Amino acid sequence: MKKVFSFNLNGEDIQVLSEPNRTLLDLLRDDLGLTGTKKGCEAGECGACTVMLDGRPVNSCITLVAEVEGCRVITVEGVAQDGQLTPLQKQFIDKWAFQCGYCTAGMIMSAKALLERNAHPTEQEIREAIEGNLCRCTGYVKIVEAIQAVSAEMDAMGWEVKA
Amino acid sequence: MVLPDFDYLAPKTLEEASNLLHELGEHAMVIAGGCDTFPPMKQGAFADCQYIIDLKHIPGLDKIEYDEKEGLKIGCLVKLFDIQTSALVKEKNPAVAQAAKYIASTQVRNKGTLMGNICAAVPSCDGGPILIAQNAKILVKGHDENRAVPAEDFFTGVKKTCLAYDEIATHIVVPPLGEDERAAYIKFATRKAMDLAIVGVAAWLKMDGETVADARIALGAVATTPILAPAAGEFLVGKKLDDAVLEACGVIAMNSCRPISDVRASAEYRRDMVRVFTKRAIRKAIEGYEGDAI
Numbered sequence: 001m002k003k004v005f006s007f008n009l010n011g012e013d014i015q016v017l018s019e020p021n022r023t024l025l026d027l028l029r030d031d032l033g034l035t036g037t038k039k040g041c042e043a044g045e046c047g048a049c050t051v052m053l054d055g056r057p058v059n060s061c062i063t064l065v066a067e068v069e070g071c072r073v074i075t076v077e078g079v080a081q082d083g084q085l086t087p088l089q090k091q092f093i094d095k096w097a098f099q100c101g102y103c104t105a106g107m108i109m110s111a112k113a114l115l116e117r118n119a120h121p122t123e124q125e126i127r128e129a130i131e132g133n134l135c136r137c138t139g140y141v142k143i144v145e146a147i148q149a150v151s152a153e154m155d156a157m158g159w160e161v162k163a
Numbered sequence: 164m165v166l167p168d169f170d171y172l173a174p175k176t177l178e179e180a181s182n183l184l185h186e187l188g189e190h191a192m193v194i195a196g197g198c199d200t201f202p203p204m205k206q207g208a209f210a211d212c213q214y215i216i217d218l219k220h221i222p223g224l225d226k227i228e229y230d231e232k233e234g235l236k237i238g239c240l241v242k243l244f245d246i247q248t249s250a251l252v253k254e255k256n257p258a259v260a261q262a263a264k265y266i267a268s269t270q271v272r273n274k275g276t277l278m279g280n281i282c283a284a285v286p287s288c289d290g291g292p293i294l295i296a297q298n299a300k301i302l303v304k305g306h307d308e309n310r311a312v313p314a315e316d317f318f319t320g321v322k323k324t325c326l327a328y329d330e331i332a333t334h335i336v337v338p339p340l341g342e343d344e345r346a347a348y349i350k351f352a353t354r355k356a357m358d359l360a361i362v363g364v365a366a367w368l369k370m371d372g373e374t375v376a377d378a379r380i381a382l383g384a385v386a387t388t389p390i391l392a393p394a395a396g397e398f399l400v401g402k403k404l405d406d407a408v409l410e411a412c413g414v415i416a417m418n419s420c421r422p423i424s425d426v427r428a429s430a431e432y433r434r435d436m437v438r439v440f441t442k443r444a445i446r447k448a449i450e451g452y453e454g455d456a457i
Contacts, residue, residue, distance in 0.1 A: 001170075019168075020170055020171035021165075021171075026165075043205065044198060045268075047268065053273075056242075057269060058270050058273050063197075063274065064171065064197070064215075066171040067197070113273075131269055131356030132268025132356060133270075
């Protein structure tokens with residue numbers, strides 16, 4: 001039986017009607033049309049579906065809609081501010097940190113979660129933050145460089161990192 | 164892949180959860196993070212499940228506490244990532260933080276819990292060996308009475324625990340490490356993330372100067388459950404940890420496990436790696452964990 005669930009999605013309080021066994025990923029993509037979040041393994045292994053749940057990166061394919069009741073969810077659609085790409089998104093473009101792009105939304109969310117809790121990650125910390133995001137094109141090097149560049153860029157400008 | 168039909172229940176108290184579980188019987192499953200529940204469910208596991216009872220709304224179960232006498236007390240809703248990054252855990256019992264960090268990926272650790280890891284009771288679970296080696300207790304709330312189960316008795320088979328259908332595992336209690344006590348857990352796997360252990364070895368040592376006063380060695384992924392290798396620990400007692408003693412201990416550990424061959428490794432290789440990683444885990448326990456090494 002469908003129930004009403006309330007949560008904050010990309011800064012907006014919403015109510016959705018959902019079956020209790022529906023995953024957040026299916027709700028986002030099929031009901032809300034937010035197809036930026038990608039569907040990969042559907043088993044919590046590939047990270048393509050990563051979203052931020054109360055500031056934490058989680059796999060939306062193994063998260064029920066029911067579980068996010070009252071929580072704050074950010075998807076890749078909610079990253080850009082006022083139509084402006086964030087430094088993190090710009091660096092992904094400038095550093096060619098994607099090829100096919102299927103992992104990119106998940107990578108951005110994992111990187112954003114990392115930079116919000118640690119503005120100056122080491123390469124090791126960056127690699128650990130994206131350990132649950134599979135990329136079959138880039139070999140990860142460009143992605144790591146892009147994330148490093150955000151931290152350095154913000155430092156140089158004396159700005160606070162807002163990934 | 165679609166999850167089977169179930170109803171979702173979110174009790175607000177442990178009492179309510181316990182009553183629900185008692186009433187609904189075998190058709191209900193308890194979740195904390197759900198990371199070891201939903202993926203297998205999509206593949207057809209837990210076909211009898213008609214109700215998911217989510218514990219996340221029960222206050223107080225998401226705390227990490229430390230008491231000089233009791234040790235480290237980890238609630239069943241504490242996320243693995245919070246154990247891995249907890250200054251308290253890293254200071255008081257870094258091997259537990261290390262074991263948590265070995266599990267799955269950053270995303271899974273931000274949802275999944277240590278209790279969920281052991282309740283799923285996969286033979287290779289990384290939470291098992293370190294808790295068994297340190298003689299941790301699992302606090303269990305039953306419908307009529309509560310009990311504390313030693314970690315080594317918690318696991319009863321592949322994906323099976325000692326929990327009755329209406330029992331809820333609420334806390335993990337790891338005894339405090341004394342000044343002369345050391346512990347370590349090493350996981351051996353092909354990949355650093357999102358991989359299951361080929362073998363996992365945990366060592367707990369109580370030293371008397373350079374001599375071992377007491378020791379426990381526990382193994383993962385080499386039997387139907389994580390197991391204690393009592394003979395390996397007892398062998399070390401009264402001895403100094405030189406290369407010959409470590410090697411002999413590794414051989415005893417190797418002979419006390421019953422691994423299988425699967426896609427990750429052959430039984431023979433697993434057994435040999437138990438020998439190697441038993442030595443490394445003991446060395447790691449003595450050497451200790453440094454600051455941010457976890």
